[in-house]
Amino acid sequence: MxxxxxxxxxxxxxxxxxxxxxxxxxxxxxxxxxxxxxxxxxxxxxxxxxxxxxxxxxxxxxxxxxxxxxxxxxEPEPRWGIKAGNCYMDAPDSWGFDNVTPKAVIDNGAYWTIKEAADEIVRLLGFGEVVDLNKEGKAYE
Incomplete structure (x- = not known):
């Protein structure tokens, strides 16, 4: 350890x-x-x-x-993203999704630091899930 x-x-x-x-x-x-x-x-x-x-x-x-x-x-700041299938929301202003990596989402600034805010977007969309981009990104390293 x-x-x-x-x-x-x-x-x-x-x-x-x-x-x-x-x-x-x-x-x-x-x-x-x-x-x-x-x-x-x-x-x-x-x-x-x-x-x-x-x-x-x-x-x-x-x-x-x-x-x-x-x-x-x-510790890294919390970074919550929205995922639908294999795609992540990478354009929150237009609610756009693309087949990108969690790192690309973070680099675009398309994340939330407060989970409840991302939860609300998922609720409004009616689909998707809120994911921890810090953990998701480790899977790609």
């Missing part, structure tokens, strides 16, 4: 800051001291913060440990 963990930007900002501080104070950034520092920082802030809700999910705690072990990078 030695691949970099993918984390949201808000978490990366906190993590980068904590690692920098831990490295300055201890001359080393150790996973448990870094996580403890993040939890301590979280306790100073409101419980409504993105950090609080993200870090309190067990799967995310493991993701954070993996990030400290193997490194981390920014």
């Amino acid at each position: 030695n691949e970099k963990a993918k984390l949201p930007k808000t978490i990366i900002n906190v993590l980068d800051n904590e690692i920098k501080q831990a490295t300055m104070w201890l001359n080393v950034a150790q996973p448990f001291t870094t996580i403890a520092a993040i939890l301590n920082e979280m306790n100073k802030k409101t419980f409504d913060s993105d950090l609080f809700w993200w870090i309190n999910l067990p799967a995310n705690q493991w993701k954070l440990i993996d990030a400290l072990r193997y490194g981390y990078e920014l």
